[in-house]
Amino acid sequence: MLAKEIQVAVEKGTMLPLMEEFYTIQGEGFHTGTAAYFIRIGGCDVGCHWCDVKESWNAALHPPTAINKIVTNAKNIADTVVVTGGEPLMWDMTLLTQNLKNENLKVHIETSGAYPLTGNWDWICLSPKKNMLPTATVYDNAHELKVIIYNKHDFIFAEEQAEKVNKNAILFLQPEWSKKEEMTPLIVDYVMKNPKWRVSLQTHKYLNIP
Numbered sequence: 001m002l003a004k005e006i007q008v009a010v011e012k013g014t015m016l017p018l019m020e021e022f023y024t025i026q027g028e029g030f031h032t033g034t035a036a037y038f039i040r041i042g043g044c045d046v047g048c049h050w051c052d053v054k055e056s057w058n059a060a061l062h063p064p065t066a067i068n069k070i071v072t073n074a075k076n077i078a079d080t081v082v083v084t085g086g087e088p089l090m091w092d093m094t095l096l097t098q099n100l101k102n103e104n105l106k107v108h109i110e111t112s113g114a115y116p117l118t119g120n121w122d123w124i125c126l127s128p129k130k131n132m133l134p135t136a137t138v139y140d141n142a143h144e145l146k147v148i149i150y151n152k153h154d155f156i157f158a159e160e161q162a163e164k165v166n167k168n169a170i171l172f173l174q175p176e177w178s179k180k181e182e183m184t185p186l187i188v189d190y191v192m193k194n195p196k197w198r199v200s201l202q203t204h205k206y207l208n209i210p
């Protein structure tokens, strides 16, 4: 394909910059412990200094891949696909999610919500970031809110975000990995005092799986 054709395909969402795909156990949030096929799309400009996949940020490093190929790889392996990144909502997710659903797959997303919502999702995990706040469409449609706790001020940020998300969203606090020894006891204490919140851990890192 010509460079121009690839660019047009990426704009339409028939190709996406694919960083990696892997079958594993969802490690975080509401669906923790359940098998899922992960699709990691490259590209993110949110810039979290503690991000655990900085290699994803530069979309140009990840080959534009036909969504048909991504769907073929996913089907017959799992019944749930988690689309993550990078920031997947930088791209038009309409056709990817439609094609996955045509194969009877459940389709989940991990997103910062920093871009408008595209795609048809069975589950939206919103993990908002201070440096680039979520758009209204993602606050209104998220099924879970997962706030990362790096320092004490993040509890205040978490409450502000809980005010903005729709009332049905399930609320999680997750320790930032490098600060977990310090922050996990504070989260435990906070959840006992404020039981509308739940604890989320990056359990895949304890299990040494992707």
Ligand SMILES: C[S@@+](CC[C@H](N)C(=O)[O-])C[C@H]1O[C@@H](n2cnc3c(N)ncnc32)[C@H](O)[C@@H]1O
Residues within 6 Å of the ligand: 044, 050, 051, 052, 053, 084, 085, 086, 087, 088, 110, 111, 112, 113, 126, 127, 146, 148, 174, 175, 176, 177, 178, 202
């Ligand atoms: C790598 S991000 C990709 C999806 C999207 N950009 C986002 O931030 O939601 C996937 C999830 O990992 C979380 N995460 C990233 N780095 C982390 C870290 N060092 N400790 C804990 N959670 C982290 C994010 O907040 C998000 O919920």
Ligand SMILES: Nc1nc2[nH]cc(C(=O)O)c2c(=O)[nH]1
Residues within 6 Å of the ligand: 024, 025, 026, 027, 028, 084, 085, 110, 204, 209, 210
């Ligand atoms: N096992 C596993 N669970 C996850 N949940 C969210 C992840 C992500 O990076 O989006 C992730 C991940 O990278 N691995």
Ligand code: SF4
Residues within 6 Å of the ligand: 044, 045, 046, 047, 048, 051, 052, 053, 054, 056, 085, 086, 087, 112, 129
């Ligand atoms: S928004 Fe997600 S992928 Fe982007 S820097 Fe933050 S944690 Fe990493």
Ligand SMILES: [Mg+2]
Residues within 6 Å of the ligand: 052
């Ligand atoms: Mg991860």
